[in-house]
Amino acid sequence: MPLFTRTRLNYEDRIKTDFILSGLFQYGQMDTFLFVALVILFAVALMGNIILILLIQLDTRLHTPMYFLLSQLSFMDIMNITTTVPKLATNFLSNSKTITFLGCESQTFVLIVLGGTEALLLGFMSYDRYVAICHPLHYPVLMSKKICWIMVTCAWTSGSINALVHTLYVFHLPFCRSRLINHFFCELPSLLQLVCQETSQYEYTVLLSGLIILLLPFLAILASYACVLTVVFQVSSGKGQTKAVSTCFSHLTVASLFYVTALSTYTRPHSLHSPEQGKAVAVFYTIITPLLNPFIYSLRNKEVIGTMRRLLV
Template structure:
């Protein structure tokens, strides 16, 4: 008897972020520019932190990790989308889709946890400055980074292995521009409602928990700052915290919107639009909001140019 499922060798076909036309070509160029700026911003930040001894502190160590993740994060989706658009072919192999899903989940989960650890760093620096060298030692920083990568890798491996052993239907049309678990579930030929509860639990741990920690940390920071007598210090702290919280909120809210809803209420067009924010916009904004507007980083940039001249 003929089965409705296809073999695992069958390619997936992306419907893409946009179709082919004059306006879509403009959007493609805009995304290519966005990708280039994000890549250059994150690479510049990593080099500055590595080359300038003044930036060899826990805060900038965590920022360099964030920039590395963002650089890889945006590179996981945009280049493949660009190749598909330019070649008029929107396919990806089963193995390629599996690898893209795994890498994307690893990087997204690691960034979510790392942002939480970064807020803890600022909390300790402002609320417990005398204990900062102990609470944010080099060993603890490496523990944080290792914990983020390991936890995210295990979580990603579990979800990737489970999803890709499910029976996919004859249709392999993925209404997205990259392989992502929520966009693949509509192609599965069995009820996935129980598995969606697992996704919800995983999202609450990997996304909502660190975001709650960020909000709590900045609330404590602002409480301490408001007790300062320096109006200039208060303004600077409020400006820094608000900009950090804005970018973090953009990342967490958009990812939570995608991963905490059952696929039956997902709108493919809405999902693709939301995905642009956490796959492209936040990797672009992070190096500028977190660091390149920082006086220490800008000083390091000036010193690097003077040294080269």
């Protein structure tokens, strides 16, 4: 079909055409092994997050602001991995790589919502630890149930508005090139590669929203843990300092994996994107981070382990 004709197709006509996902794996022996490993990681991540949510719900001693925010994080991680991995597995096993226009649009929207919401929530979680350690007497007031719900609502609302704006704009652009998306799911930078009109101005909008939603919370986390470590080193013994450093380092490592990989995807011009590199980076914030979060943040805590033992006995 000629280019000038395709650019005049309306939205209703365009949604009848499927996209094709290149996938993460091909069909060699090594790819099959990596696929099985990925499915195992998916199952472990899913189980870990579900167990954490159940433990928090069943034990009233875990009904605290910290664990309330952690349960929200686990819920987001479950949604994140179930939005990408099942479709990847289905396409690999059936040798069918198609995804409908509306399916791609929905996947893009959900993933942007979850990415933005999780970025803000991680920032709020670091604030919770900052208040608990640096201002313990004010903790019941500064982290009341009402304020926790305001934080969660703010995170979900901001992430949803950001996702809605970007999704509606991108999916009303003319896709005049091949419908082959060089990725294993529908992601904004990969979709921009298929657009036949100039998108440099829009990329500045993506950059700005990425800096606000990703970079600002990350800087807040760094500042919060810097304050926490300062207080700990002033009042704690050597053993307490070691534990605090270990905990902060673990949290910062996981948070850095999420923020740095997401920033490298959403704040770089699409002309500089490498498809293979983009796939590898996406694995970290869509699969590895949801796998690590429940273990790093909660399942190694004494309170959570104690709850698990009481429920199993």
